[in-house]
Amino acid sequence: MTYQTFYSPPRYRKYFKARPAQDANGVPVGHADVDAGFFPAGFDEFAKSAAGALSKMKIEEIIEQLDLVSGKFLDRGYDKRLRAVDAISKLTGFSGPAVERCIDLEFGSSRAPGMRAALKNEFGDYGALDGFVYDEKLKGSFRVVPNAPVFAVCSSNIPALPHLSIMRSFLTKNPLILKTSMAEPVFAPLYMEAFLESGLPLAECAIVLCYNRCEEGLTERLIAGSRTVIAYGGPAAAGYFSKKVAPPKKLIMHPHKLGFGIIGKDFTRDIAPGGLAALAKSVVFDTVTFEQRACLAPHIYFYDESGNVPAGDFAAALLREFEIAEKQVPPAVLSAEKSYARRVYLESAAFSPAVKKVFSTGGLRSAVILAYPAEFFISPLDRVLHVVVYREKEEVLKLIAPYAKYLQNVSLNVPSADVPGWLETLADLGVSRICRAGAMPSPSMMWHHDGLRPLSEMVRFCDLEGAAS
Amino acid sequence: MQHLQYSEELTGLRGAIKDFILNGGTLPDKERSDKFNELCLKVFALQFDNIDSYHKFCLQKGTRPENTALFTGIPAVPVQAFKAGDIFIYPAAEARVTFKTSGTSGHKAGSAYFSETGAALASLAIVRNARNYLFPDGLDARFFLISPTPERAPHLTMAFGITEVMKNTGPHGGKHYIGPAGILWDELFTDLKKAAAENVPAAVIGPSFGVVFMLDRMAAGGMKLKLPPGSRLLDAGGFKGKSREISRTEMVEAAGEMLDIRPQYCVNTLGMSELGTQYYDNNLRNFILNREFPVYKENPHWAKTFVVDLRDFQVIPEGDESRTGALLHFDLTNIDRALAILTDDLGRYRGSGFEICGRIAADDIKGCSVTIEEMLTKK
Numbered sequence: 023m024t025y026q027t028f029y030s031p032p033r034y035r036k037y038f039k040a041r042p043a044q045d046a047n048g049v050p051v052g053h054a055d056v057d058a059g060f061f062p063a064g065f066d067e068f069a070k071s072a073a074g075a076l077s078k079m080k081i082e083e084i085i086e087q088l089d090l091v092s093g094k095f096l097d098r099g100y101d102k103r104l105r106a107v108d109a110i111s112k113l114t115g116f117s118g119p120a121v122e123r124c125i126d127l128e129f130g131s132s133r134a135p136g137m138r139a140a141l142k143n144e145f146g147d148y149g150a151l152d153g154f155v156y157d158e159k160l161k162g163s164f165r166v167v168p169n170a171p172v173f174a175v176c177s178s179n180i181p182a183l184p185h186l187s188i189m190r191s192f193l194t195k196n197p198l199i200l201k202t203s204m205a206e207p208v209f210a211p212l213y214m215e216a217f218l219e220s221g222l223p224l225a226e227c228a229i230v231l232c233y234n235r236c237e238e239g240l241t242e243r244l245i246a247g248s249r250t251v252i253a254y255g256g257p258a259a260a261g262y263f264s265k266k267v268a269p270p271k272k273l274i275m276h277p278h279k280l281g282f283g284i285i286g287k288d289f290t291r292d293i294a295p296g297g298l299a300a301l302a303k304s305v306v307f308d309t310v311t312f313e314q315r316a317c318l319a320p321h322i323y324f325y326d327e328s329g330n331v332p333a334g335d336f337a338a339a340l341l342r343e344f345e346i347a348e349k350q351v352p353p354a355v356l357s358a359e360k361s362y363a364r365r366v367y368l369e370s371a372a373f374s375p376a377v378k379k380v381f382s383t384g385g386l387r388s389a390v391i392l393a394y395p396a397e398f399f400i401s402p403l404d405r406v407l408h409v410v411v412y413r414e415k416e417e418v419l420k421l422i423a424p425y426a427k428y429l430q431n432v433s434l435n436v437p438s439a440d441v442p443g444w445l446e447t448l449a450d451l452g453v454s455r456i457c458r459a460g461a462m463p464s465p466s467m468m469w470h471h472d473g474l475r476p477l478s479e480m481v482r483f484c485d486l487e488g489a490a491s
Numbered sequence: 492m493q494h495l496q497y498s499e500e501l502t503g504l505r506g507a508i509k510d511f512i513l514n515g516g517t518l519p520d521k522e523r524s525d526k527f528n529e530l531c532l533k534v535f536a537l538q539f540d541n542i543d544s545y546h547k548f549c550l551q552k553g554t555r556p557e558n559t560a561l562f563t564g565i566p567a568v569p570v571q572a573f574k575a576g577d578i579f580i581y582p583a584a585e586a587r588v589t590f591k592t593s594g595t596s597g598h599k600a601g602s603a604y605f606s607e608t609g610a611a612l613a614s615l616a617i618v619r620n621a622r623n624y625l626f627p628d629g630l631d632a633r634f635f636l637i638s639p640t641p642e643r644a645p646h647l648t649m650a651f652g653i654t655e656v657m658k659n660t661g662p663h664g665g666k667h668y669i670g671p672a673g674i675l676w677d678e679l680f681t682d683l684k685k686a687a688a689e690n691v692p693a694a695v696i697g698p699s700f701g702v703v704f705m706l707d708r709m710a711a712g713g714m715k716l717k718l719p720p721g722s723r724l725l726d727a728g729g730f731k732g733k734s735r736e737i738s739r740t741e742m743v744e745a746a747g748e749m750l751d752i753r754p755q756y757c758v759n760t761l762g763m764s765e766l767g768t769q770y771y772d773n774n775l776r777n778f779i780l781n782r783e784f785p786v787y788k789e790n791p792h793w794a795k796t797f798v799v800d801l802r803d804f805q806v807i808p809e810g811d812e813s814r815t816g817a818l819l820h821f822d823l824t825n826i827d828r829a830l831a832i833l834t835d836d837l838g839r840y841r842g843s844g845f846e847i848c849g850r851i852a853a854d855d856i857k858g859c860s861v862t863i864e865e866m867l868t869k870k
């Protein structure tokens with residue numbers, strides 16, 4: 023059965039010309055070209071109509087619809103989930119169990135309570151999305167107004183990630199046009215089809231497109247018609263969108279960033295029997311989930327040996343957990359070139375005076391590189407974790423400071439007394455999320471991704487002050 | 492370790508390799524391959540004992556000289572390892588020549604160290620191979636080197652190699668045409684015209700994109716030269732995605748049009764900072780010797796190249812020309828560094844040698860070609 027790489031509410035399908043299915047890594051995908059007539063008539067009609075539909079829906083209705091679809095994707099027997107797992111695995115190389123885990127994590131944090139918490143966190147009384155609500159602090163009322171429509175450009179590094187842009191758009195009552203990655207164009211259409219098949223009104227509120235990035239003309243027209251642009255991507259994408267999206271349009275850029283972990287002095291001193299294995303298991307969970315292809319995963323764990331087991335023992339414990347993880351969630355299948363580059367990286371590491379020892383599982387499927395604090399080691403990804411042994415906090419700071427603008431998630435594992443000092447330092451450096459080992463891949467919906475309030479960035483506020491009310 | 496170079500054993504091994512380079516080619520096949528194997532294993536033992544990081548690397552693979560009977564079992568060092576640390580049988584400070592591999596943003600450059608005698612072995616191999624593949628007819632040519640002098644660019648392997656060829660080949664000498672201010676275009680064209688007038692065949696040698704620069708400049712200026720018969724062109728490396736888009740066929744056609752150099756006299760060579768040996772296409776040799784061989788890079792008898800599967804690092808059986816993989820070189824002139832070098836060149840077997848199909852994508856490794864391009868494009 024062909025996987026469509028586009029989605030449109032039925033009444034706009036006349037603006038898309040389907041092409042014959044093509045094979046992409048064994049997945050039959052059906053692309054569609056945007057008809058010239060879509061601009062401006064079709065686009066404007068969609069934006070206006072979808073905005074009207076969202077405006078009429080109460081925010082609680084939207085939450086219920088989103089929750090219903092999240093629940094479907096958490097059902098392991100749901101046909102669209104099964105199809106998504108199969109296709110994403112073939113397209114991206116992620117193993118089937120890895121894709122399943124990603125879907126479980128993504129949608130597990132996308133349930134109604136999480137959505138309400140995120141809305142409350144950002145807006146307080148989120149009824150303001152439905153109309154003016156009283157605010158005691160303001161001694162008046164305020165209203166949250168969508169900055170619509172939204173154009174989102176998604177990446178393929180995390181399976182099922184595109185749903186987040188769709189969900190955030192709907193939670194802020196924004197109609198959305200989403201461009202998927204050519205490397206993984208199937209999930210977003212499947213997600214929207216789930217609304218359609220369930221007869222949910224939100225099915226009318228998004229269009230999903232897939233086209234080559236060299237079609238800049240199309241991107242520029244979509245930017246021109248939008249008020250909010252969400253983009254994931256590397257330096258080239260960041261440079262492009264920062265030039266093309268000028269105020270009053272809003273750009274929410276999610277550039278490439280990275281994560282790391284810290285296991286501080288004395289952290290394992292009073293650890294219970296089996297605690298070391300549990301800690302190693304958590305670190306491996308951080309590393310294996312997303313195969314390190316996200317800023318939610320660590321390149322390095324900094325490890326202070328003082329008051330802890332020797333780093334070599336910790337590395338050995340990690341290796342045991344990697345072996346277990348390989349059976350549960352097999353590593354991704356890499357292209358020949360990537361496989362070669364990763365292996366060459368591991369073989370070359372042995373020649374670095376900064377490397378103490380390279381530990382690896384059979385066939386180099388997972389590896390731990392035990393190293394001195396000589397540099398901030400950037401992993402070639404796919405289960406290559408550096409454990410950098412340090413003695414003083416300053417050694418860590420010296421290594422991470424040059425990468426400040428790339429820092430995102432940190433797994434901080436230090437005794438309670440040492441936490442405050444680290445928190446302030448990491449926050450100052452630009453880290454946007456700090457958690458414990460094992461929690462890196464599963465931020466809450468309230469996370470300030472890239473230090474931003476993701477929902478607030480997509481709306482405008484209108485205040486009605488006391489006297490006027 | 493600092494007295495290693497004076498040991499009798501090492502001196503003897505160097506002498507044996509030198510003798511093999513000079514005379515091994517005439518040995519019967521079996522004797523030659525046995526001798527190659529024997530020398531490789533001796534070099535391996537030397538490197539295992541004297542390069543700490545390599546020693547550690549081999550032990551991790553469970554390989555030691557005493558359990559290695561065939562040279563193919565010698566652990567290969569990826570070229571990236573030269574960026575990670577020093578790979579040299581002496582302390583780095585004792586290097587006579589250091590060739591740099593180019594780095595990119597965020598990645599440091601690597602260093603390939605050569606001792607005095609290691610550089611001499613490399614020179615011997617380079618000159619020997621140039622005679623076989625660039626001058627198989629024994630022609631005496633004047634050299635036109637689109638390169639700085641080794642003194643000006645002491646870390647550039649190409650500057651070293653082609654200068655050694657010039658110094659050791661023929662009576663006419665030649666010149667380097669990259670100075671402190673860039674390419675000496677006027678001087679180059681004046682000297683080429685002079686060679687044409689004097690009927691002295693020219694050997695124009697440069698990095699591939701440097702040759703393209705020259706031909707482009709001639710085309711732009713409407714300049715055409717009729718170089719004497721036997722004149723030849725040697726381009727080194729390739730374009731590596733950095734020069735203007737041009738195929739080698741186009742370059743060879745342009746050399747015919749602008750310089751009157753026949754296609755058979757246009758030879759490509761592969762050189763790497765980490766290797767003492769340079770590998771030449773056999774097209775001119777085929778033409779001169781009237782051989783009906785396909786064009787490929789031939790292994791001299793002191794080196795051997797294999798193709799390695801990108802996924803499992805296993806050597807693809809020789810003769811299987813259908814599969815591409817990473818090129819793996821065993822080079823006896825690499826007595827100072829690592830005998831076996833695993834590269835980022837994508838290639839395949841061809842005839843008794845190999846051909847290069849490009850670079851293995853998604854990596855930052857570049858060759859000397861780019862280093863010179865950076866110098867050229869500054870002007």
